[in-house]
Amino acid sequence: MIRRLIAQNEFTQTRRDRRFVVAGGVVLLLLLVATWTGFRNYQSLADKRAQANQTARAAWLGQPEKNPHSAAHYGTFAFRPKSDLSFLDFGLDTYTGVSVYLEGHRQNDAKFSAAEDATVLIRFGEMTVAFVLQLLIPLLIIFLCFSTFTREREENTLKLVLSQGVSVADLYWGKVRGMSQLVALVVGPALLLAGGLLFAQTGFSATADTLLRLGLFVLIYALYFFLFIAGSVFVSARSESSRSSLLTLLSIWIVACVVLPKATANLGESLFSVPSNYAFKRLIHEDEEKGIDGHNPSNARAKELEKKVLAQYGVDSVSQLPVNFDGIVMQEGEKYTSMVYQKHFRALQEQFQRQNSLATVVGFVNPYLAVRNLSMGLSGSDYAHFLDFKGKAEQYRFGLVERLNNQMKTFSKTGDWEKKVSREFWAKTPDFAYQLPSVGWALRQHALSGLALLLFGGVLLWGIGRSLSNSTLLPAA
Amino acid sequence: MNGFLLILKNDWLRLTRGRALKILAGMALLSGLYALLYGQTYVRRQRATIAELKRDEQARLDSLATWARLDTSVAANRTADRREKWAKATSAYEVNVPEGYRFAVHDPSALTPLSLGMRDLFPYYQDVWGRAIFRQVFQQEISNPQKLSVGHFDWAFVVIFLLPLLLIALSYNLLSAENELGTYALLRSQPVTIQQIVGAKLALRLLLVVGFLVVITGLAVPVLGIDLAEDGGLLARFLLVSVVYSLFWGAVIFAVVSFEKTSAFNALTLLGCWLVLVVALPTLLQQLLTISQPIDRTTFENLVRDEYGQEQPDSVVLKPYYARHPAYYFPKDTAKRDPDLRVYYARNEQVDLTLAPLVDQYEAAVTAREATVSRWNGLLPAVNALELFNGLAGTSAAAHRDYIRQVRNFHGRWNGFFLPKVFKNELLTPADYARFPAWRFQSTAPDFSIGAGLLKLLLLTGLVFGLGWWRLGRG
Numbered sequence: 048m049i050r051r052l053i054a055q056n057e058f059t060q061t062r063r064d065r066r067f068v069v070a071g072g073v074v075l076l077l078l079l080v081a082t083w084t085g086f087r088n089y090q091s092l093a094d095k096r097a098q099a100n101q102t103a104r105a106a107w108l109g110q111p112e113k114n115p116h117s118a119a120h121y122g123t124f125a126f127r128p129k130s131d132l133s134f135l136d137f138g139l140d141t142y143t144g145v146s147v148y149l150e151g152h153r154q155n156d157a158k159f160s161a162a163e164d165a166t167v168l169i170r171f172g173e174m175t176v177a178f179v180l181q182l183l184i185p186l187l188i189i190f191l192c193f194s195t196f197t198r199e200r201e202e203n204t205l206k207l208v209l210s211q212g213v214s215v216a217d218l219y220w221g222k223v224r225g226m227s228q229l230v231a232l233v234v235g236p237a238l239l240l241a242g243g244l245l246f247a248q249t250g251f252s253a254t255a256d257t258l259l260r261l262g263l264f265v266l267i268y269a270l271y272f273f274l275f276i277a278g279s280v281f282v283s284a285r286s287e288s289s290r291s292s293l294l295t296l297l298s299i300w301i302v303a304c305v306v307l308p309k310a311t312a313n314l315g316e317s318l319f320s321v322p323s324n325y326a327f328k329r330l331i332h333e334d335e336e337k338g339i340d341g342h343n344p345s346n347a348r349a350k351e352l353e354k355k356v357l358a359q360y361g362v363d364s365v366s367q368l369p370v371n372f373d374g375i376v377m378q379e380g381e382k383y384t385s386m387v388y389q390k391h392f393r394a395l396q397e398q399f400q401r402q403n404s405l406a407t408v409v410g411f412v413n414p415y416l417a418v419r420n421l422s423m424g425l426s427g428s429d430y431a432h433f434l435d436f437k438g439k440a441e442q443y444r445f446g447l448v449e450r451l452n453n454q455m456k457t458f459s460k461t462g463d464w465e466k467k468v469s470r471e472f473w474a475k476t477p478d479f480a481y482q483l484p485s486v487g488w489a490l491r492q493h494a495l496s497g498l499a500l501l502l503f504g505g506v507l508l509w510g511i512g513r514s515l516s517n518s519t520l521l522p523a524a
Numbered sequence: 525m526n527g528f529l530l531i532l533k534n535d536w537l538r539l540t541r542g543r544a545l546k547i548l549a550g551m552a553l554l555s556g557l558y559a560l561l562y563g564q565t566y567v568r569r570q571r572a573t574i575a576e577l578k579r580d581e582q583a584r585l586d587s588l589a590t591w592a593r594l595d596t597s598v599a600a601n602r603t604a605d606r607r608e609k610w611a612k613a614t615s616a617y618e619v620n621v622p623e624g625y626r627f628a629v630h631d632p633s634a635l636t637p638l639s640l641g642m643r644d645l646f647p648y649y650q651d652v653w654g655r656a657i658f659r660q661v662f663q664q665e666i667s668n669p670q671k672l673s674v675g676h677f678d679w680a681f682v683v684i685f686l687l688p689l690l691l692i693a694l695s696y697n698l699l700s701a702e703n704e705l706g707t708y709a710l711l712r713s714q715p716v717t718i719q720q721i722v723g724a725k726l727a728l729r730l731l732l733v734v735g736f737l738v739v740i741t742g743l744a745v746p747v748l749g750i751d752l753a754e755d756g757g758l759l760a761r762f763l764l765v766s767v768v769y770s771l772f773w774g775a776v777i778f779a780v781v782s783f784e785k786t787s788a789f790n791a792l793t794l795l796g797c798w799l800v801l802v803v804a805l806p807t808l809l810q811q812l813l814t815i816s817q818p819i820d821r822t823t824f825e826n827l828v829r830d831e832y833g834q835e836q837p838d839s840v841v842l843k844p845y846y847a848r849h850p851a852y853y854f855p856k857d858t859a860k861r862d863p864d865l866r867v868y869y870a871r872n873e874q875v876d877l878t879l880a881p882l883v884d885q886y887e888a889a890v891t892a893r894e895a896t897v898s899r900w901n902g903l904l905p906a907v908n909a910l911e912l913f914n915g916l917a918g919t920s921a922a923a924h925r926d927y928i929r930q931v932r933n934f935h936g937r938w939n940g941f942f943l944p945k946v947f948k949n950e951l952l953t954p955a956d957y958a959r960f961p962a963w964r965f966q967s968t969a970p971d972f973s974i975g976a977g978l979l980k981l982l983l984l985t986g987l988v989f990g991l992g993w994w995r996l997g998r999g
Contacts, residue, residue: 084811091818099822142669148828162645164819164890166897167911170675171806289788313677317565323573324666399668430669
């Protein structure tokens with residue numbers, strides 16, 4: 048009861064403060080603008096990519112009659128669809144490639160990231176909902192909370208309140224509750240707008256997975272804000288003056304939200320180096336050289352394969368084979384090069400994960416980093432989702448090329464590169480359709496960040512609780 | 525005058541005796557040194573790759589030149605293996621495309637480690653072959669997307685993002701502290717105006733910040749191995765931009781302090797200014813740009829699709845090609861060639877001609893976006909300063925586009941040397957190797973003008989400072 052009264056008092060007092068109206072209004076405005084612009088941007092990109100996927104499919108289906116292997120070289124494209132929630136958090140979407148060119152013999156990396164089209168402004172970040180929630184709301188919280196206790200001390204009302212029989216714990220949690228209501232007042236309308244846009248975009252038939260992702264998104268930010276509020280009110284209670292409280296909180300914000308994210312990423316990159324594109328391609332080429340070349344069946348591996356196939360069909364020469372040996376050679380080559388590419392891409396991705404792990408580990412002491420990872424994971428715009436897309440595109444590519452090679456193997460004889468498949472054949476090849484992984488999968492990718500956030504929250508609340516029970520929260524009281 | 529000096533001396537003593545200056549100076553020095561080392565490490569890795577590329581190119585061309593000198597009249601040199609190597613080394617196509625391709629390198633400038641700019645977003649080398657150039661450019665260097673999203677912790681970041689915070693931390697209470705300590709009345713009793721008091725205290729802090737800038741810029745000379753005789757002018761301009769940017773923040777502090785509010789109010793307002801000018805406005809403009817000036821590269825698929833996609837018969841491709849290049853047309857030369865590479869070049873040129881309008885459209889769209897940013901950067905000092913830093917370091921998007929322009933020119937020269945020989949069916953001679961077009965990168969950094977950007981920054985500084993002066997005068 049008393050806590051509710053204190054909360055009500057904090058809420059009413061601050062709401063009437065002109066400074067809160069201005070600061071809260073600006074943040075709310077930014078949040079609404081970020082939601083709207085993010086949604087517009089999302090819509091435009093999602094439409095373009097859907098169109099591009101259709102165009103790529105149409106180009107594939109519209110191919111004239113040709114040799115299946117020429118079709119493998121012609122290839123097709125997989126454009127990465129935008130996930131429903133990515134308009135809230137762009138995550139790494141701007142920096143990862145948009146499309147993968149799927150062709151025979153090689154795995155291409157995703158190309159044409161939006162960051163390459165950007166101006167110098169990209170170095171300042173993007174005003175997304177996540178950006179406002181992760182960076183600006185904590186700042187608003189600091190602004191609201193830095194003087195909650197110190198002001199009372201400076202105005203000599205703290206002792207008065209405590210002399211009325213109010214416990215320090217009641218006072219503390221009452222203030223935390225009041226501040227939480229104020230933050231909800233600012234964030235609520237934007238989240239409602241975001242939810243409305245999300246439902247409108249899915250034709251008011253969002254999947255359970257999307258709803259769960261949105262629910263968890265809200266929950267994680269609610270916890271993040273609560274921790275910031277609890278921490279800021281705690282610092283205010285422990286500080287001797289509003290000035291020192293403010294400086295402490297601002298220093299924490301600058302280190303946690305500006306310096307550490309950059310420093311950990313930069314240090315990670317310096318500690319775990321990756322090869323240059325030139326060296327990467329050379330390594331792949333060297334490994335490919337060790338195996339058979341799809342176009343050149345004259346090396347040792349090809350001979351071994353030839354021996355095996357001849358024995359399998361019980362004939363003496365490839366000309367006697369009832370199938371096209373070139374098709375077999377190319378499929379075996381595809382398997383080998385695929386293995387080589389997988390090996391090198393996996394090594395590269397593992398190195399990137401090592402670089403990123405530094406930020407994940409620092410997330411145990413910096414909730415900003417943990418929330419950033421969880422937020423983009425739930426929005427489907429993190430590196431793990433990108434890799435999932437790339438993996439599925441590669442599976443599709445391999446299946447497509449395999450189908451073309453098998454067609455080559457069965458419909459023509461060895462050495463016949465002129466025989467063409469009819470146009471109907473293209474329509475029989477399946478289209479690429481990317482399915483976003485489940486929310487459970489997304490959470491598993493960021494289990495460590497989730498644990499970091501919970502652990503940080505637990506330790507912070509335990510420390511505050513201990514301080515309250517030992518009556519050491521207010522040094523001057 | 526004595527009173528004025530006394531205020532300065534007192535202020536200096538207060539600053540040096542407190543813990544804040546020591547902590548802030550330590551943090552600033554640490555960030556500055558880390559930024560230098562980070563920039564140095566980053567560029568050192570790129571230089572190592574460039575050296576590797578140059579070694580690869582040299583080894584390939586040396587080997588080809590050696591085989592081109594092979595005396596085929598000697599019986600011992602007529603083995604199949606030797607003849608094949610000699611044939612490759614004397615084939616204009618083989619050297620032009622698969623064997624002798626060159627690396628066009630975007631060499632980092634001496635100042636690149638200070639402001640890495642867009643250097644991680646764009647490739648800094650390109651292998652140039654004789655085939656269609658648009659199928660070669662638009663490559664990406666391997667980078668961690670998470671790292672790309674947070675950007676660099678380089679000296680430009682320290683100056684643009686952290687330095688204003690340092691200055692704010694040193695100055696937010698330069699007048700309010702007097703009030704809060706009860707010394708304001710005493711101070712006002714001195715024969716100096718309030719503008720002089722605030723001006724002097726601020727000048728002292730600005731001097732400290734400028735000193736810090738000079739120290740780190742000075743340290744950059746030995747750490748990064750900057751040759752002052754060659755790049756001293758560029759470095760001086762870089763320092764000038766950082767000093768003027770600091771002056772701008774000095775003016776902001778002067779204006780906020782002129783309202784004579786409490787320390788907490790000043791700290792919050794100044795952080796608000798920093799947030800708006802360094803974070804909110806640039807990110808908001810970035811977001812608005814993507815909506816108001818969208819760029820669609822989903823249509824770029826043909827830039828990477830293999831030339832196998834071309835279905836037109838050879839004669840249909842060759843006819844317009846010869847019309848464009850009558851010097852390559854030899855109607856009397858009807859001898860069959862195996863392989864006939866003339867159509868290869870005709871097809872590749874057709875690819876480039878088809879893609880050129882698409883690329884031009886794309887480049888115009890990017891340039892238009894940059895023009896919008898330039899129009900607004902008068903009100904965005906942080907963006908303006910970063911553009912100036914990147915321009916001086918040769919790491920801007922415009923510098924990259926200029927590099928791509930040079931690559932395209934070089935591709936023209938590279939093909940211009942070999943194509944006449946291919947069409948005349950001439951072999952390369954050992955002497956030709958000394959005449960191959962070589963890549964020479966021309967940096968845009970030395971000619972980069974900071975005048976307009978600096979003027980905008982100075983004007984804004986003057987305006988904000990004037991506001992503070994006026995406010996204090998009124999009080």
